[in-house]
Amino acid sequence: MFKVDTPNTDEDFAKYFHFRWVMLRKPWNYPEGSEKDEYEQVGLHRMVxxxxxEVIAIGRLHFNTPEEAQIRHIAVHPDYHGKGLGKLVVSALEGVARSQGIERIVTNSREVSTPFFKSCGFEVVGEATTELGQLKREQMVKKLTELNAVMLHPKWCKALQDTWYETIPISEQMGIKLYQYTGRTLEVRASLNKNINLHGTMFAGSIFSLATLTGWGMLYLQLKEKQLDGEIVLGDADIHYHKPVSMQPRALCNIESVSGKFDTLAKGKKSPFKLVVELHDGHNAVAEFRGVYWILPPADEKE
Structure with missing residues (x-):
C-alpha cells in the first residue's frame, strides 16, 4: 500500500524537487531550478x-487567503499511472486544507489534467494564465463540504454510511465514519473519545471493529463498481497490534490488497475474498488486519 509522506530532510527535498523538474519542466527544456517558485517556503509538500x-508522486498546497488554498505541481511517474496516486496526493493536501478551516481549493490545470481534477471534485470556472508562456490552463475550484471529502461516488458512500448506522447502531456510537473513497482506497475513521480505555488509548476491540467495517465497506463499494449484488459476511480474520492508538484512529483498505473472483459471484455462486486493512494513529501505522469475507449471491440467484 502506498503512503503519502512529508519531505523533511535536505535529501528528501532534493529528490522531491528533482522529480518535479523531471516531470513538469524538463520536457519543455527548462533548467533545474525553474521548478521552484516563491511559495516553496510557505507551501506544504507531500510525496509518495x-x-x-524513489519519488513516484508529488504535490504542494499553499494558502492564498484564510479561506482559500491552492494545489499545484501534482505529478505521478508514468510507470505508476492508473494506481490512484494522484488522487492520493490530492486527498492528503485536501485533508490539510480542511483541518485549517479552508472553504475552497483552487488549481490552475493544464487541459490534459482537467479530467483528473474533475474526478477529484473540481469544477472549471474560467481560463487561467498560461504556464511556461505556452501551456493553456483552466482555473478550477472545489468548495469544501463534509460530503465532498469523499472524492468518488458520494451517493454510494452515503448509502454505505447509512447501512452501517441502520444495521449496526453501535457503529454510530463509536463515531465510525467513512472519510474518503478514491476508487482504489477506502479510508474510515473513528472517534478516539468514544472508544477510549482507562489507559487513554483506543480499545483493541474497537480497532478490530473499525478494521472489519472498513474491509466490509471496500467490498460493498466494489460490488457497486461492478454492478453486482451480494451479501457480505466475515468468514475469518486476524489482526496484529503493534502500537496503541492515542490520537486519530484511521483505517485504510487499498484495492491492491483485495483478492477474489467477482465473475464467480456474477454466475450466482458464493465467492471468498481476502483483503488487508491497515490501521493508523494519525500517520503512524499501528496494526494490520487480514480478513476473509464471503460474498453470497442474492437469494434468488443462489444455487
Whole structure:
C-alpha cells in the first residue's frame, strides 16, 4: 500500500524537487531550478515513494487567503499511472486544507489534467494564465463540504454510511465514519473519545471493529463498481497490534490488497475474498488486519 509522506530532510527535498523538474519542466527544456517558485517556503509538500525510496508522486498546497488554498505541481511517474496516486496526493493536501478551516481549493490545470481534477471534485470556472508562456490552463475550484471529502461516488458512500448506522447502531456510537473513497482506497475513521480505555488509548476491540467495517465497506463499494449484488459476511480474520492508538484512529483498505473472483459471484455462486486493512494513529501505522469475507449471491440467484 502506498503512503503519502512529508519531505523533511535536505535529501528528501532534493529528490522531491528533482522529480518535479523531471516531470513538469524538463520536457519543455527548462533548467533545474525553474521548478521552484516563491511559495516553496510557505507551501506544504507531500510525496509518495516506492519500496526503493524513489519519488513516484508529488504535490504542494499553499494558502492564498484564510479561506482559500491552492494545489499545484501534482505529478505521478508514468510507470505508476492508473494506481490512484494522484488522487492520493490530492486527498492528503485536501485533508490539510480542511483541518485549517479552508472553504475552497483552487488549481490552475493544464487541459490534459482537467479530467483528473474533475474526478477529484473540481469544477472549471474560467481560463487561467498560461504556464511556461505556452501551456493553456483552466482555473478550477472545489468548495469544501463534509460530503465532498469523499472524492468518488458520494451517493454510494452515503448509502454505505447509512447501512452501517441502520444495521449496526453501535457503529454510530463509536463515531465510525467513512472519510474518503478514491476508487482504489477506502479510508474510515473513528472517534478516539468514544472508544477510549482507562489507559487513554483506543480499545483493541474497537480497532478490530473499525478494521472489519472498513474491509466490509471496500467490498460493498466494489460490488457497486461492478454492478453486482451480494451479501457480505466475515468468514475469518486476524489482526496484529503493534502500537496503541492515542490520537486519530484511521483505517485504510487499498484495492491492491483485495483478492477474489467477482465473475464467480456474477454466475450466482458464493465467492471468498481476502483483503488487508491497515490501521493508523494519525500517520503512524499501528496494526494490520487480514480478513476473509464471503460474498453470497442474492437469494434468488443462489444455487
Amino acid at each position: 515513494t516506492n519500496t526503493d525510496g
